Amino acid sequence: MRLFHSLLAIASVFAVAQLHATFSEEEMASSYSIKDVDKPPAPIKQDAPVLPKDLSNASGMVHVAFIIGEDGKVKGVRVVRSTSDELVPIVLKTVEQWMFEAATKEGKPVAIRAVVPVRVNS
Numbered sequence: 001m002r003l004f005h006s007l008l009a010i011a012s013v014f015a016v017a018q019l020h021a022t023f024s025e026e027e028m029a030s031s032y033s034i035k036d037v038d039k040p041p042a043p044i045k046q047d048a049p050v051l052p053k054d055l056s057n058a059s060g061m062v063h064v065a066f067i068i069g070e071d072g073k074v075k076g077v078r079v080v081r082s083t084s085d086e087l088v089p090i091v092l093k094t095v096e097q098w099m100f101e102a103a104t105k106e107g108k109p110v111a112i113r114a115v116v117p118v119r120v121n122s
Helices: 002-022 025-029 085-096
Strands: 042-045 060-068 074-082 099-101 103-105 108-110 112-120
Touching: 060 085, 074 085, 085 112
Parallel strands: none
Antiparallel strands: 042 099, 060 074, 060 112, 103 108
């Protein structure tokens, strides 16, 4: 859990510059920033990307943006930037399967925006 919170903290700095280019106006209006919630999301399932054999020596960093919904499901995953185009589909598929305990504001679950770097090492 600490790893994810650290990643969110690092990502939030990056996200400030990329925020409006990364999230739609609708997503901005219907979700919160991590700094605006009482309790951040907690990972329930956050598997690392699994590389196929033909990419077993690949490595790189893929920054992904997504919404963690009120139900804890990841929605709207997209790439912000990547050091390796071949890793993008693998990382997107992996992040789409992550699950969280939703963030809360005033005791109620809320949707939250996240921009997270995902490192892939062979």
